[in-house]
Amino acid sequence: MQARSTADRAARAALSAVVEPANRKVVARVYATGAEATWRAISRRDPHLDTDGVLARRAEGVDGAALLQHAAGLGIRFVCPSDAEWPAGFATMPDTLDAGTDSVPPPFGLWVRGNGSLAACEPRAIAVVGSRAASPYGRHVAGDIAADLAARGWIVVSGAAYGIDAAAHRGCLAMGGVTVAVLACGLDMDYPRSHSELLARIAQDGVVVSELAPGMQPMRSRFIARNRLIAALTSGTVVVEAARRSGALSTAHWAVKLGREVMAVPGPVTSEQSSGCHEWIRNRGAVLVTDADEVADTAGRLGPDAAPLAVGEERPLDRYSPDVRHVYERMPARAVTTVPDLARESGYPPPFVEQSLRELAAGGLVLAVLDGWVRVPGAA
């Protein structure tokens, strides 16, 4: 796919300000005719897309280009499919769009704020989610698992809500890890407001993301739709605590539809907050996990780490773990790079990157130079 034109971006931005997330009809039209034509159709009140005229009314006065400019002024960028920062995990969404109501419609684009990169989710990211009304036990376990995942170089993705979500983000941050928050409102707003400081900390090394244009308010249906992005950004979802009908379980439902691993943490059978987790383990195929090792092991089964190598001659790089290989693959082909840069680029913590570089150097694949590290040409 080629890079988006300015007009295409503006149309996508406008769509994200007018159309509710996961609107299959509109998404299908974008696939069929492109974003610009879809936006024009909506502005003209196309009866197939907009039976009651709601979209056309909302679209009045909306200007995608102006929106992009306004967002940029707030430090918010707009990432579109085929952009370098577009998450690789979203690739499975368009493919399933034809599958009818079971499909998971992709967003028109993603509004992003923060110094990290969404693309860093690609190697290994895990969703850690659960109830707002979490127990102290649940918050404790969510924090522990997130911290230990961060220490192993995983990115933790969650929804910045009270309870489990906040505990997961904080656990990850406490370990110096990278975490991603996906909101169900425009990024000009911090939601919940009391998490403003948490969101600012997340944006320091990670990103805060939404498919909703600045100005859009959180709503129940938007939370549900938002959860599909959390599932799509990650190779697996861990539900730490959820009552049987908790909205937190919708992330697990999306993960199943997207073919990602669903995991759940058990708890006391006397706790209502664990009942949804137990039900998913018992009847819905969620894998029971008790710590970050088990999460990594389970998510790795389906994740890129578990991708089988092509059969053939062994390359020097094959001797290394998938993580170390990934660090190598994120190095520029010829330029010198530094540990902090490579950490940012790869999504792994600096100590892990440094250790990986030392291992690669021992194998003759990279070389420490005066101001950083370089690949040894032809060695891999």
Add this chain to the structure above:
Amino acid sequence: MQARSTADRAARAALSAVVEPANRKVVARVYATGAEATWRAISRRDPHLDTDGVLARRAEGVDGAALLQHAAGLGIRFVCPSDAEWPAGFATMPDTLDAGTDSVPPPFGLWVRGNGSLAACEPRAIAVVGSRAASPYGRHVAGDIAADLAARGWIVVSGAAYGIDAAAHRGCLAMGGVTVAVLACGLDMDYPRSHSELLARIAQDGVVVSELAPGMQPMRSRFIARNRLIAALTSGTVVVEAARRSGALSTAHWAVKLGREVMAVPGPVTSEQSSGCHEWIRNRGAVLVTDADEVADTAGRLGPDAAPLAVGEERPLDRYSPDVRHVYERMPARAVTTVPDLARESGYPPPFVEQSLRELAAGGLVLAVLDGWVRVPGAA
């Protein structure tokens, strides 16, 4: 199989006083040549059965007939294969004896004390087992599950140990249910001693059982072997709490070998006492259960309740639940029976039996008469 001769019984009693439980070689010889010939071979120090002469030395002075008489004086009966009280669930043990070390050798016979009947386990019995060093949470859950199983007419089987076992027996008794304790020592001894009163209460409506002759002491290997009887008596085993290497898990191992359902109760991931349960759910195919309904549902899948009916003309009895049908089937063909008798015979609590009889009466299958209930001949 025909009823055992007195000499066969005496030989089996003697074997149970001399041979360690689950000795595959000796059990295989009993199958091949009968108990009497095997006992004679051991007394004569058969080198194939007794390489170091230990069995022959132990056998000196052991007299099976005298043992049976001594036991009878203590209120202990000896139940042999093909006796009416021999548990139906043991039928799968001999069949698997040829499978080598994976087989589950049956006992020579079972020493039984109590007013209940081992045969009552046949329709539906569940093992509820776990650590001696149980947490208050584990004991609470074990008691609740056992009580609710009892209320649904299940027999609860366990090992009378401290912790989970005792909580399970007590929960069952509190609901007026029937419970079975399987010991790893002779029944002339209460083990653990501080459970004497508990064992006496178990024997009131249920039974206390051992494959070891009176006089034999508890030993670690005997506990492990004992656990196969707990598994064999039941259609499923529930592990309520067990650390990763807990001996309580050996019951689950036996249950797997016997093709019975294994269930485990989750708990806080921060509790070592639940770690074995979580491991079995995660990696060994144990079904997660949180209450008695889920236990009954899971065990029913493989149990006699789940046996498919023969395809064909619907019989009047088919309209009833398997439990009610079982109550009917336990009624004498022509004689009058009472609710207490039928409760004892069927293993269900009296209120359940009474309710079942009323349902059967509504369908014209049984009739309330002056001194009890009778089947309506030809109605089923």
